[in-house]
Amino acid sequence: MENGTASETRIETAFFWPARASRSYVNFIGRRLIRFVSSLHALGAFALISLGVLVSKFGAARPVIYPIAVTHLARSGLRLLPMILFLSLALGLVIIGQTVSLLSRVGATQFLGTVMTAVVVRELGPLLTALIVLARAGTANVVDLGTARALGEVEALEVMGIDPIHYLVVPRMIGMALGVFALTVYLMLGALASGYLWAFLQDVPLTPGDYFRQLAASLRWIDFAVLGAKTFMFGISIAIVTCYHGLARMLRLEEVSRATVSAVAQAVIVCVLIDALFIVIYLVA
Amino acid sequence: MTEVTEHIDEHAPLIEMTGAAIPSLVDSDRMMAEDVTWSLHRGEYWAIGGLHGTGKSDFISTAAGILPPIKGTYRLFGKEMPPGFVQELLPTRLRVGLVFDGGRLLGHLSVAENVALPLQYHTDMPLENLVARVRDLLTAVEMLAVAEQHPASINRNSQQRVGLARALGLKPEVLLLDKPLSGLDPEDARWWLAMLDDLSKGHSIVDGKPITIVATADDLRPWRGHARQFAVLRTKHFRVVTTPSTPEFTEESLMREMVGKDLD
Numbered sequence: 134m135e136n137g138t139a140s141e142t143r144i145e146t147a148f149f150w151p152a153r154a155s156r157s158y159v160n161f162i163g164r165r166l167i168r169f170v171s172s173l174h175a176l177g178a179f180a181l182i183s184l185g186v187l188v189s190k191f192g193a194a195r196p197v198i199y200p201i202a203v204t205h206l207a208r209s210g211l212r213l214l215p216m217i218l219f220l221s222l223a224l225g226l227v228i229i230g231q232t233v234s235l236l237s238r239v240g241a242t243q244f245l246g247t248v249m250t251a252v253v254v255r256e257l258g259p260l261l262t263a264l265i266v267l268a269r270a271g272t273a274n275v276v277d278l279g280t281a282r283a284l285g286e287v288e289a290l291e292v293m294g295i296d297p298i299h300y301l302v303v304p305r306m307i308g309m310a311l312g313v314f315a316l317t318v319y320l321m322l323g324a325l326a327s328g329y330l331w332a333f334l335q336d337v338p339l340t341p342g343d344y345f346r347q348l349a350a351s352l353r354w355i356d357f358a359v360l361g362a363k364t365f366m367f368g369i370s371i372a373i374v375t376c377y378h379g380l381a382r383m384l385r386l387e388e389v390s391r392a393t394v395s396a397v398a399q400a401v402i403v404c405v406l407i408d409a410l411f412i413v414i415y416l417v418a
Numbered sequence: 419m420t421e422v423t424e425h426i427d428e429h430a431p432l433i434e435m436t437g438a439a440i441p442s443l444v445d446s447d448r449m450m451a452e453d454v455t456w457s458l459h460r461g462e463y464w465a466i467g468g469l470h471g472t473g474k475s476d477f478i479s480t481a482a483g484i485l486p487p488i489k490g491t492y493r494l495f496g497k498e499m500p501p502g503f504v505q506e507l508l509p510t511r512l513r514v515g516l517v518f519d520g521g522r523l524l525g526h527l528s529v530a531e532n533v534a535l536p537l538q539y540h541t542d543m544p545l546e547n548l549v550a551r552v553r554d555l556l557t558a559v560e561m562l563a564v565a566e567q568h569p570a571s572i573n574r575n576s577q578q579r580v581g582l583a584r585a586l587g588l589k590p591e592v593l594l595l596d597k598p599l600s601g602l603d604p605e606d607a608r609w610w611l612a613m614l615d616d617l618s619k620g621h622s623i624v625d626g627k628p629i630t631i632v633a634t635a636d637d638l639r640p641w642r643g644h645a646r647q648f649a650v651l652r653t654k655h656f657r658v659v660t661t662p663s664t665p666e667f668t669e670e671s672l673m674r675e676m677v678g679k680d681l682d
Binding site for chain 2: 194196197280281284285286288289290291292293294295296297298300383
């Protein structure tokens with residue numbers, strides 16, 4: 134009789150609510166932590182394998198890989214250009230709009246160029262671009278690769294003697310790295326130009342010559358080096374995280390949305406961590 | 419592509435499984451067949467029957483070297499194939515071609531690009547030779563007319579034929595086919611059997627060299643008079659039904675082997 138009651142309860146809870154609630158808060162945190170560490174472990178392994186293949190097969194099967202990499206560069210670069218240019222206009226407006234009202238109170242509007250460099254070149258530009266690429270091309274990666282895996286294309290590649298990582302992941306890494314880099318450059322140029330435009334419209338007494346001299350003066354060699362390294366790392370990380378979530382296991386149709394959501398969340402975390410790492414480099418250098 | 423320079427023993431098995439436990443493709447912890455001991459020799463033509471869910475696709479995937487057995491050994495041309503992608507074993511892997519059930523073409527490539535893919539990836543063939551080879555392959559499977567189309571816009575049978583063209587591109591010595599006759603009309607089924615017979619004897623598309631063939635099937639009856647060796651997968655066991663020395667069997671006896679009882 135007791136057994137009957139117990140199983141009934143179980144069926145009921147299983148039916149109405151996936152009975153996953155932990156008994157205590159510590160259990161909940163512990164389970165989350167274990168799941169986080171194990172997924173980090175698998176993601177790390179996937180990242181190492183992918184980077185290994187990227188290096189060891191660099192230039193191999195060029196007639197096959199090169200056109201796919203170009204396709205992905207178009208997908209996560211060229212096709213996002215209108216969006217990025219629109220954002221650059223908006224970014225220039227936002228930063229200049231805020232800083233002009235702030236700086237004119239203390240009579241320091243001559244620092245506009247310096248502020249633009251710090252905000253756009255060093256911080257917001259690369260990160261914002263990475264997030265746009267993640268949202269528009271990274272999510273597509275999860276769905277595309279999830280579908281390819283579910284349709285058995287991964288096994289088909291293996292049978293043909295084609296390393297699925299080389300065929301599916303490496304072109305996306307190359308395309309996204311170059312895409313994030315190129316789009317960041319456009320975003321920065323657009324934001325710096327539109328920044329001056331808005332400053333001009335707000336009657337700030339600043340000549341174009343002064344503005345660009347300020348920009349040039351506040352840029353150091355390390356800005357260019359960090360910009361390159363950071364954007365490439367953003368692109369490669371977005372590609373790895375999104376490909377991992379598409380390929381890691383056989384996704385059922387209803388799991389695709391969840392995989393996409395966790396891929397976006399993890400990629401954002403990875404990008405922010407990389408950004409934080411580079412702030413440390415700035416502080417040291 | 420690296421040339422195979424090693425000495426090839428004509429009598430050594432091409433594929434060898436000893437006490438192999440075949441896992442499921444979908445769930446690698448589940449076992450579909452246990453204690454499979456089987457060896458494939460040059461020139462053989464196997465038809466392996468089994469009802470739905472007896473692990474035919476899993477068996478053929480293990481035979482192709484993409485699904486390692488849970489226990490026991492699997493050897494491809496005398497070499498063990500560890501899981502994952504080992505560059506040194508690539509030349510061995512390319513000696514086997516696999517035609518999936520339904521072809522499993524890559525959806526983002528056209529039919530011609532699908533056939534060209536392994537050739538382009540593994541060889542540095544000049545473009546005009548590549549185009550000529552792809553045209554020959556598509557002509558051999560009568561699919562030249564749909565060369566520019568994408569897999570989604572051609573029917574399943576056509577996709578499977580393109581899958582055959584793709585598998586034959588690199589002139590494999592062993593051709594594995596997963597349920598090539600399932601879902602075909604009688605005309606198409608006849609085409610496939612005739613094509614496989616030709617390949618087994620030596621087809622011009624692979625320079626006239628006889629190919630060793632292994633095909634799985636839901637129903638072994640159509641393979642009478644075509645395949646020379648028969649085996650069945652039933653209740654998690656692999657059993658060789660006939661060898662060249664005992665080629666006499668009837669449709670009824672084949673059905674009995676597959677179903678495990680007489681059909682009314």
